[in-house]
Amino acid sequence: MTSRVIRALITCAGLVALAVALSSCDIGGLHPIFPNPVSPNGQDIYNTYLGISIPAIIIFLGVELALLWVVIRYRRSAQPEGYVPPQLHGNTRLEIVWTAIPLLIVLAIAGYSFAELQKDFQPISNEQMDVTISGHQFGWDYDYQNGVVVHQEGTLAGDVTPFVVPTHTLVKLRFRGNDVIHSWWVPAISGKTDAVPGYDNFSWLKIDQVGTWRGECAELCGVGHSTMQIIVQSMDQADFDRWMNQQKAAAK
Amino acid sequence: MATTVLPRPKAYDDTFFKPISLWLTTTDHKLIGIMYMVTGILSFLIGGVFALVIRLQLSQPNLKVVDPETYNQLISAHGVTMIFFFVTIFLTGIANYMVPIMIGARDMAFPRVNLLGFWLVPVSILLYYSGFFTGGALNAGWTAYAPLTEKAYQSHSLGVDFWALSIIVWAISGIMASTNFLTTIVALRAPGMKFSRLPLFVWAQISTSILLLVVGAPLAAAMILLEFDRQLGTQFFTTAGRPVLYQHLFWFFGHPEVYIMILPGFGMISEIMPVFARKPIFGYMSMVAALFGIVFLSMTVWAHHMFTVGMNTWVEGFFMLMTMLIAVPTGIKFFNWIATAWWGSIEFTVPMKFVFGFLATFLIGGLTGIYLASVPVDTQLHQSYYVVAHLHYVLFGGSVFTIMAGIYYWFPKITGRLLDKKLGEWNFWTLFIGFNGTFLIMHTLGLEGMPRRIATYANESWAATNLIITLSSFLIAFSVLLLMINIVRSWANGEIAGNDPWKANTLEWATTSPPPPYNFERVPPVRSFMPLRDLRESGELVDEPEPVPV
Numbered sequence: 001m002t003s004r005v006i007r008a009l010i011t012c013a014g015l016v017a018l019a020v021a022l023s024s025c026d027i028g029g030l031h032p033i034f035p036n037p038v039s040p041n042g043q044d045i046y047n048t049y050l051g052i053s054i055p056a057i058i059i060f061l062g063v064e065l066a067l068l069w070v071v072i073r074y075r076r077s078a079q080p081e082g083y084v085p086p087q088l089h090g091n092t093r094l095e096i097v098w099t100a101i102p103l104l105i106v107l108a109i110a111g112y113s114f115a116e117l118q119k120d121f122q123p124i125s126n127e128q129m130d131v132t133i134s135g136h137q138f139g140w141d142y143d144y145q146n147g148v149v150v151h152q153e154g155t156l157a158g159d160v161t162p163f164v165v166p167t168h169t170l171v172k173l174r175f176r177g178n179d180v181i182h183s184w185w186v187p188a189i190s191g192k193t194d195a196v197p198g199y200d201n202f203s204w205l206k207i208d209q210v211g212t213w214r215g216e217c218a219e220l221c222g223v224g225h226s227t228m229q230i231i232v233q234s235m236d237q238a239d240f241d242r243w244m245n246q247q248k249a250a251a252k
Numbered sequence: 253m254a255t256t257v258l259p260r261p262k263a264y265d266d267t268f269f270k271p272i273s274l275w276l277t278t279t280d281h282k283l284i285g286i287m288y289m290v291t292g293i294l295s296f297l298i299g300g301v302f303a304l305v306i307r308l309q310l311s312q313p314n315l316k317v318v319d320p321e322t323y324n325q326l327i328s329a330h331g332v333t334m335i336f337f338f339v340t341i342f343l344t345g346i347a348n349y350m351v352p353i354m355i356g357a358r359d360m361a362f363p364r365v366n367l368l369g370f371w372l373v374p375v376s377i378l379l380y381y382s383g384f385f386t387g388g389a390l391n392a393g394w395t396a397y398a399p400l401t402e403k404a405y406q407s408h409s410l411g412v413d414f415w416a417l418s419i420i421v422w423a424i425s426g427i428m429a430s431t432n433f434l435t436t437i438v439a440l441r442a443p444g445m446k447f448s449r450l451p452l453f454v455w456a457q458i459s460t461s462i463l464l465l466v467v468g469a470p471l472a473a474a475m476i477l478l479e480f481d482r483q484l485g486t487q488f489f490t491t492a493g494r495p496v497l498y499q500h501l502f503w504f505f506g507h508p509e510v511y512i513m514i515l516p517g518f519g520m521i522s523e524i525m526p527v528f529a530r531k532p533i534f535g536y537m538s539m540v541a542a543l544f545g546i547v548f549l550s551m552t553v554w555a556h557h558m559f560t561v562g563m564n565t566w567v568e569g570f571f572m573l574m575t576m577l578i579a580v581p582t583g584i585k586f587f588n589w590i591a592t593a594w595w596g597s598i599e600f601t602v603p604m605k606f607v608f609g610f611l612a613t614f615l616i617g618g619l620t621g622i623y624l625a626s627v628p629v630d631t632q633l634h635q636s637y638y639v640v641a642h643l644h645y646v647l648f649g650g651s652v653f654t655i656m657a658g659i660y661y662w663f664p665k666i667t668g669r670l671l672d673k674k675l676g677e678w679n680f681w682t683l684f685i686g687f688n689g690t691f692l693i694m695h696t697l698g699l700e701g702m703p704r705r706i707a708t709y710a711n712e713s714w715a716a717t718n719l720i721i722t723l724s725s726f727l728i729a730f731s732v733l734l735l736m737i738n739i740v741r742s743w744a745n746g747e748i749a750g751n752d753p754w755k756a757n758t759l760e761w762a763t764t765s766p767p768p769p770y771n772f773e774r775v776p777p778v779r780s781f782m783p784l785r786d787l788r789e790s791g792e793l794v795d796e797p798e799p800v801p802v
Contacts, residue, residue: 030717034632034699045628052626056619063586063615070593071608074529075600085596090535094591095584099538102583106576106622113626114569120628121565137405156314156710175562180400181495183560183635187701191631194560197399197491201562214711218635218703220393221400223320226706 035188038213038234039205041120042190048116055105123202127172129165135175135182135195135217138224148247154227160214162233166240168208175201180222186215186232194219207234279363280769281352284370286666288345291373292338297732299333302326304729311722313709320707324391325384325411327705331394332415335509336422337377339651343516344429346658347457349666351433353760353767354451356442356775361435369428372421380418383411390415393705395506396478398489398498403482413482416475423472430461430468442759444778451758451781452539456519459543463508463515466551471505474498496561503554511550513647515543517654518585521607524661525589526782527756528604529596535588536781542588545581549574559630568627575625582618586611601754602676606657609684613649617642620695635705638698644691656683656735663742664749668765671746675738682731689724693717757782762793 033050037043072078132143138154142163152161165171175184177197184203185192193203217228235243270283278284306326309317318326348370352360360366383389387409392400399405401412437450437458450458478498480486487493526533533539553575559568589611598604620642623629633639656679664670697717702709752761760767762776762784779786787793 030693030696031700032696034701042632045632048626048628049623049632052623052629056622060615060619063590064612066590067608067611070590070596070598071600074593074596074598076597079597083597085529085531087532088534088591088595089532090538090588091591095535095538095588098587099580099584102580103577106579107573109622109626110569110573110576113572113628116628117565117569117572121568121631156708158710177491179491180405181397185635185701185703187632187699191628192560192634193631194562196495196561198493198495199562215701216703216706220324220397220705222405223324223707225324226320226708229710 037188037190038207038209038211039189041204042188044116044120045191048113051112052109055109059105124170124172124204126170127204128169129171130174131163131165131171132174132176133163133184133195134178135184135221135228136178137180137222138217138228140182140184140228140230144244146244146248147251148244149251150247152230154224155229156227160229160231162212162231164233164235164240164243165205165207166237167210167234168206168237170206171204173203173205175203181219182217182221182228183219184215184230185218186213186230188213189215189232192218205232207232210234210236277367279359279367281360281363281366282349282666282767282769284366285345285347285349287370288348288373289342290345291377292342292345295333295337295341295377297736299330299338300729300732302330302333304725306330307722307725309708310718312719313712313715315708318707321388321391323707324393324705325389328390328393328396328415329380329384332380332390334647335394335513336419337373337380339513339647339655340426340509341373342655343460343513343651344426346520346655346662347433347453347460347516348429350662350760351454351457352436352440353763353771354454354758355437355440355445356759356772356778357436357440358770358772360432361439362432365428365432369425369432372425372428376418376421376425379414379421383409383414386410386414395499395502397502398478398481398495399491399493401478401482402490404490406482413479416479416482420472420475423468423475426464427468430465433457433461434465442775442778444783448537449778449781449783451519452522452533452536453516453519453758455540455543456515456522459547460512460515463512463547463550467505467508470501474501474505477501496558499558499561500554503557504551507554507557508550510646511546513651514654515546517610517651517658518543520654520658520661521589521610522585523756523758524603524607524657525592527754528599528601528607529593530599531592531596532757532782533588534591534594535584538584539588542581542584545584546578549578549581553578556625556630559627560634565627572625572627576622579618579622586615586618601660602671602673602680603657603661605677605680606653606660609680610650610653610657613645613653613684613687616692617645617649620645633698635703636698637694637702637704640704641691641694641698644687644694648687648691653683656680659735659739661754662760663739664753665760665765665767667743667746668749669742669746670749670753671738671742675734675741679731679734679738682727682734686724686727686731690721690728694721697721752784755788757785759783762787 037046130145134141140152142150150161150163152163175193175195177195179197182195183192184195189205190203193201195201212231212233215230217225275283305318309315309323389411390396391411396415406412437454477488481488481490489495489498522533522539553571555563555571556575624633624642660671660676697714702714749765751765759776763772776783776787
């Protein structure tokens with residue numbers, strides 16, 4: 001029995017080492033969390049994800065280790081010859097415990113998530129800029145409410161027209177679907193918002209650094225779904241004003 | 253006077269190759285069950301081929317194995333085939349075979365409804381696939397969100413119409429089966445088989461049937477409204493109507509459907525675990541209560557599929573809370589299974605390996621479900637590869653692993669022969685490794701921003717991960733091939749099983765393998781929820797002679 005246990009433990013240790021080695025290599029697509037978000041609402045989602053991970057990882061390790069222990073310790077070959085298991089039918093106290101503890105854990109997670117939901121997911125009214133984003137087959141239109149509209153047509157060739165926003169500005173995003181349902185998602189900024197025909201949907205962003213972030217449509221919308229790439233570019237206010245003046249000149 | 257000596261009647265006909273007229277007209281719940289299961293397995297193979305083409309297409313960026321339109325039809329067909337035509341149908345089959353025997357009945361309560369209900373399934377499947385020959389099948393995902401399915405965006409094909417008709421027929425078939433199961437279990441239990449002594453697999457079938465009975469009709473209603481829109485010009489879900497109403501109707505069916513596909517699996521785990529751990533199930537009553545807790549909660553969580561459509565945050569909060577509460581009854585079941593194994597004397601037969609494979613992987617699906625239930629986090633994870641990973645952990649790591657356990661456990665009862673152990677172990681390990689290799693790293697792809705249902709991607713940094721996933725998916729295909737070889741070989745020449753190869757607890761093992769058309773010559777007395785074990789311990793169990801292979 002002991003050699004079996006040792007062998008099993010060595011195998012497990014090897015697997016864990018392999019997993020650690022794999023996760024430390026920088027292969028794209030293997031990061032255990034989404035990119036560190038640049039907008040405060042995205043950052044709050046990030047923190048909620050981390051918060052839920054604490055009980056989730058503890059439960060995961062606890063249950064998997066319990067399963068491993070059962071597999072190693074209570075297999076017939078590890079039991080003495082002629083072993084007859086105790087014929088237990090249950091234990092009310094124990095069953096109440098493992099009903100109550102998960103209940104408390106999920107209530108805590110739900111409360112924690114609900115606080116974040118109330119904080120960041122209400123339509124805002126103190127915005128400094130208002131942009132209407134319309135999804136269509138296949139691309140996005142960004143209407144800055146001043147006559148300037150950026151057309152971000154679908155492409156996979158990498159030449160995506162950026163949606164430009166100024167830094168340090170609270171931008172209200174209003175979503176509309178012009179034909180079918182689309183979903184606007186830039187993971188490094190925040191979660192996704194659906195653009196549904198018939199009513200407006202809301203989100204917001206506030207980016208405090210200069211940079212470019214990519215995303216794409218997340219709701220199957222037809223043959224060109226995968227081409228609906230998104231680029232969001234943030235600029236200093238001065239650069240943004242210069243860019244906006246160019247757009248206005250071009251629009252005339 | 254010449255006397256004709258009648259040939260001694262065979263106890264039963266255990267050959268699979270019965271005359272086709274018998275298969276077409278039989279009302280025997282066992283033969284119908286076999287036909288359900290064979291239909292399910294064939295669908296599994298077809299859906300698997302769709303999956304392999306999808307994985308080839310995604311193995312590297314910017315590939316053109318199939319064009320985007322074909323790709324959209326393939327992902328839709330993969331989902332529809334696996335959910336509607338494989339898992340649900342296979343589970344109905346296994347229950348159709350086992351439930352009457354487990355409760356000591358001779359057949360289902362309504363054998364002819366059973367016959368009709370089964371034959372509606374091939375009708376439903378043929379209707380769906382007709383789409384491929386009439387300008388293109390459904391191409392909007394298995395959820396088929398309006399208004400993408402409306403005439404304005406689908407004028408060239410009849411795929412959506414065939415899909416809607418197929419699902420209506422499927423729902424009618426499911427409602428028939430559910431009614432039949434509930435009546436059978438209520439009315440045809442053997443003497444002594446009180447509700448408090450029902451095997452947990454039968455309890456699981458009660459809960460599943462209640463669910464399908466409640467949610468099957470709204471599904472058909474959604475399809476009928478969609479057809480009104482498409483063919484009669486109404487505006488229920490069009491751009492001018494309420495597209496989100498479709499999502500509410502669909503998910504009021506769609507989420508309970510997840511439990512329709514996993515509760516029978518829970519039942520199988522609750523049957524198999526005690527047999528090979530040599531201990532009674534821990535907490536029988538709380539297992540039953542947990543099933544009904546899940547049934548109730550599962551009908552109050554549908555809008556957690558819709559957290560990005562812009563609902564009121566209090567409504568979202570309600571659906572979040574109800575969703576997370578499902579972790580409680582599921583947790584009860586998990587802890588009870590582990591407690592059943594604790595201090596046991598566990599024999600790691602192939603079915604038992606699949607039971608532990610299920611427990612190890614389903615846990616991951618359950619935990620990622622908590623992340624997805626949290627509204628803020630869900631706005632990141634929704635419609636990404638994280639969801640694809642999650643749903644395969646619950647449907648493949650969950651439903652398929654339990655189905656595999658069920659196949660290895662009950663194959664000897666159905667065919668009279670054991671599945672080969674060596675091939676079975678290879679089957680298990682290749683499936684376990686291939687499954688986790690395929691779906692574990694899909695989580696991180698989703699976290700990095702890869703949406704589901706994209707026909708291709710330009711992002712080079714996703715290439716390596718996608719390639720690993722595609723290679724692993726072919727390991728799954730190899731594993732399924734091993735299963736098929738094992739089934740075909742063992743059905744023909746497998747080791748003879750005898751009545752009760754596992755020393756099990758429930759009534760199906762008290763009769764011959766396979767059972768005669770009337771199931772039991774004499775229904776054994778039932779004194780607890782483990783009637784066969786009681787008989788074995790009291791010395792009343794008289795082994796019938798081993799069946800002679802034909």
